[in-house]
Amino acid sequence: MDFIIEAVVKAIKELYQTDIAAKDINLQETRKEFEGQVTLVTFPYTKLSRKGPEQTGTEIGEYLQNNVPEISAFNVIKGFLNISFADSFWLGKLHDEILADDFAVGKPNGKKVMVEYSSPNTNKPLHLGHIRNNLLGFSVAQILAAAGYEVIKTNLVNDRGIHICKSMLAWREFGEGETPESSGLKGDHLAGKYYVWFDKAYKQQILELVEEGQTEEEAKKNAPLIKEAQLMLQKWEAGDEDTINLWKTMNGWVYAGFAETYKTLGVEFDKYYYESNTYLLGKDIIEEGLEKGVFFRKDDGSVWIDLTADGLDQKLVLRADGTSVYITQDLGTAQLKYGDYKMDESIYVVGNEQDYHFKVLFLILQKLGKEWARGLYHLSYGMVDLPSGKMKSREGTVVDADDLMADMFNTAAETTEAMGKVDGFSEEDKNKLYRTIGMGALKYFLLKVDPKKRLLFDPKESIDFQGHTGPYIQFTHARIKSVLKKAGYNPTESKSETTELDELERELIVTLNKYPQTISDAAASFSPAIIANYIYDLAKIYTRFYHEKPIMLAEEENQKQFRLQLSAASAKVISKGMNLLGIDVPERM
């Protein structure tokens, strides 16, 4: 629509002898109740024209109609100039752009972006919160790729630390050699089981010590189990063979479990980083910061940065004993990642509970003079809450990722079978379909909401399959495919001489035409929700068209072919858009 903006610039220059910048021109979609497709708000130009908004609109409208051949009509209502494009213009869009193979295929923009997401702890299985993270990360990566970026998907695995030692210790003490094979438990769930055991036993010990007269704080430090875990961590850091072997074994189980969950989720990574390899990084950056005077050392030897001038606090960056804290590692890892890929931008998909951490992290890197720090972005998403509040593993309110997905598949199977929709499907096809629909419902449910907002999930109310949902969109797609098949639609041979559009057809083309811009918008704000809502809009408009314009019963072949072309274009955009969300669309359902 750039040519309209240019034309408006010219119009204003000629009519009112004033230069205005193209970016200051505000075009918007015409509301449905008015004639036209694009609207220019004329209030801002009344000062230039020294006339009322209606007259200004009429003058600009007349100029545009006389000078822009694509414009067929205009009308002015109050301060709104509604512009209509000729049907030939929209038909040209359909045939030359939308139906072309390379529609909305982003041209490489020469930029490299890293998307870090998932980043699990290896001491317990994934839950619903992780699902949101994984789906967001994967989808944002897809969207950026579609927008022309070269994308590197990374996973920084938190595979060491006191929490890992807890499950290791519990397994060694109470596990009796249990393995995933012997127990039939998925590896990550097995590790999680011992993590919970540890927590329980530890709590018990604290309770006992408190009864013996210690304060709770003392008890937490003195409980034999936590001391044992800390000892284990020290041994791990010292490279003790038994400890390392145990760690490798249990982490191996967890990785196998995660791999399965990732596969079901449909997410993947180009590069894994492990904290066991990176936790010592960052100390050289501390040195660098001390030399540059960005950091300072306190008497006890600990190193700090003073961010009070930036409205933040003083922040510890290295402990008095010379060991790293979380941010030390992150400083080092950021440097490592940049060294590996030299990416222009780097997106951290991490929950908003870490807003402060990332603010500090990025600020420190900037203060250290790292040019690339300007490309860092924290994609801060809201927590997934239950009606009862936060998910808490201790209270057993965690919605387990594997359980939830299994539930979704079952619900999809029941619903589909109850509707008798799978006649003629093989067992294999049925199962594939149930998974497609189940995951479609789950993914759409999580991705349609603005990432920044917290998200409410009620386990008692299963995720809908009707209305504004993934399955609705999948159904729309399947329906189109079914008609195309029945009609024997052939994209290369299909011809239509249609020259006039009715309102619904025009609206459909206008909506299809918005797809490339929607990708740009979604990429600019890292928001799959923008794609999700767009596709729903498209599916809804298509469905209305579908109901009102019978394709097979079209009065003439020309008309039928045109409707088929519109249908094919809609199916294509639905499918591509859903793909950006990581959601498959079935041919039949």
Next chain:
RNA sequence: GGUCUCAUAGCUCAGCUGGAUAGAGCAACAGAUUUCUAAUCUGUCGGUCACAGGUUCGAAUCCUGUUGAGAUCACCA
């Protein structure tokens, strides 16, 4: 207490850098299938955009304050 986020229909959410009468879905109610898949469609009901000021020709959107909810402020990660 400091800092940061959020508040739109009974519920879950849209509403792009300020623009026309604030939109969907669910729920409720009334309809639509001799016709391409009814996981669908059409219609009805439902709003003091938390509250109060301000800026503006114009505010759900920007600013200030109030109330409410959440997060964070560890030599945890």
